[in-house]
Amino acid sequence: MTDTILAPVMWVVAWIMNLIHKVLAFVGMSDGPGPAWVVAILGLTVVVRLLVLPLYNRQIRSSRQMQILQPEIKKIQKKYKGKRDQVSLRRQQEELQALYRKHGTSQFASCLPMLVQMPILFSLYRVLYAFPAIAEGKRGALGPITKQIATDFENSTVFGAPLSSSFRVAEDAGSAATNVRIVAAVLVLFMSVTMFFTQRQLTMKNMPDSAMDSSNPMFRTQKIMMYGMPVVYLFMGSVFQIGVLVYWVAGNIWNMGQQAWFIRHNPTPGSQAYREREKRLREKRRREGLSGDEIAQLEAEEARKNGGQRVQPLSKERAKKAGIRPGDSLVSPHPADRDADESGEQEEASESAEVRGKDGLTDAERARKRYERRQAERARSRAKQANRKKRAQQNQKKRNF
Known part of the structure; x- marks a missing residue:
């Protein structure tokens, strides 16, 4: 079932790896078993990261904008603090959405690169999982991956650990079981460390001082990811093959360098x-x-x-x-450096400085009016339905007489 869903992505992954391997063989690397297949996985990492680069830039800009907006978000949340009725919750959500639209950001834009890469990661896992079966003739070719190519891949190693083996099934590698466990453990550890430093760089260095507050949900989420994701990696790493771990480690290193460049040249104001x-x-x-x-x-x-x-x-x-x-x-x-809980006079000054449209209203006021108008329309609709029901009951009584 999994292979059926991921079949198109698996086919693309197989073709990219094989094409990179052929290019490496053309420039002088071994066409059979050898390091060319390891470099092919690294090449796949580069291709995928370049493809998702526009999404990554959008993610960073969206995250940066969300951090800048934290004082305004806190002001809206403070306005509706303690109000748990449906009307207040809906109004709060509408004002937040209006604020996001005004500044061209979204709560979910930061998830896009991860959502795009996850199918590729699992497809690579399934491709490497299929190599042994293809090499033994138990399964047909997967795109360009024939029995001979799969056999060459099976005989390729990283410091003596076969690319298709994993920590959990190291005993299947026979005499190379020890190498598999050592290489897998080192790669998983390195993967977790790079993930921690990447998240720390994003959280501690590129967040405004005003956003680094335990009451800020975004800051809490970033801290959970900073400490939680490396731990998750430690457990997940034992399942994935050496080839997948190579891809993941290379991707983390790419992310760390890319993020360092972005933060250096386009940091969040106030950070x-x-x-x-x-x-x-x-x-x-x-x-x-x-x-x-x-x-x-x-x-x-x-x-x-x-x-x-x-x-x-x-x-x-x-x-x-x-x-x-x-x-x-x-x-x-910068607004991001100001405390969200300013005095009443400062809040009034900031509110009077809000941008108003041709109708003289701010985005928040316009959202409130839209909500009130919809509520009035729903009330009228309910009244009409009640009247129709009442008339139908009256007509029914008349017929009974």
Whole structure:
């Protein structure tokens, strides 16, 4: 049943691996058993990661935007705190959805790369699982994978561990059982460590300080993933074949490097990575000979693009009186750096600064009106149904007489 559902993806995975193997053989690597099949799995990793790169970029941007919106999300949640009736819960959800639409983000965009890669991962598992049966003639060819190719793959190893063997069935590898257990254990451990550092990098370095609060559901989820996923990997790793573990480890290394690049060049405003980037840019601009006012002007423009408030740079005399040294940032704090539980006066000021449309309403107010209009329509519909039922009962009584 599983192979029937995954058959198209398994066929594509088999063709990609075989094509990469043929290219490697063409450039001089062994066409039979050997390291070319290990490199083919690494090549499959690169192909898959390049295919999901647009989704990954969307995931990072969506996660970044969700972190920036945390103060506004907290304000909506605080507004409906303690209200558990259906009307309040629905209004809260509608206001949150309006906020997500306004900023072009979604709660589920961060899951897209994982959802795309899971079928590929399980298809690779089923392809490698089928290799022994194909090599023994118990099963027909799988796409380009013939009996001879499957036999060559079966005889390919990673430090003496066959690619199609796993920790759980290491005894099937005969004399190589010890190598299988050692290699599998090392790969699983390395996989868990890389996963931990990837999640830690995303959580501790690229989250705004205002979002790193135990009351923030997103922060709690990230911490659970940071500590929980490596543990899950430790248990799952014993099931997967050496070839799948090679694919998974290579993918984690790719993710770690890709994420490090993204965080370095496009960090979330208010995060540690953002402050480090601002410091690097400031030092670079000083080396280029820019004055303190010019640096402040550039930082103000960048803050405006990131959603912060633009502050006019001060003259040298005014800056000196204010105690600001040349080159210090004159940019106002980003919304992500502000505390969600501000005083009532600050909340009123922020509410008055909300963007209003041509109808004079904000997105939240417009969502509330839509909800109230739908509620009124439903009430009218229920009243009409009640009237029709009442008339039908009256007519029935008249007929009985």
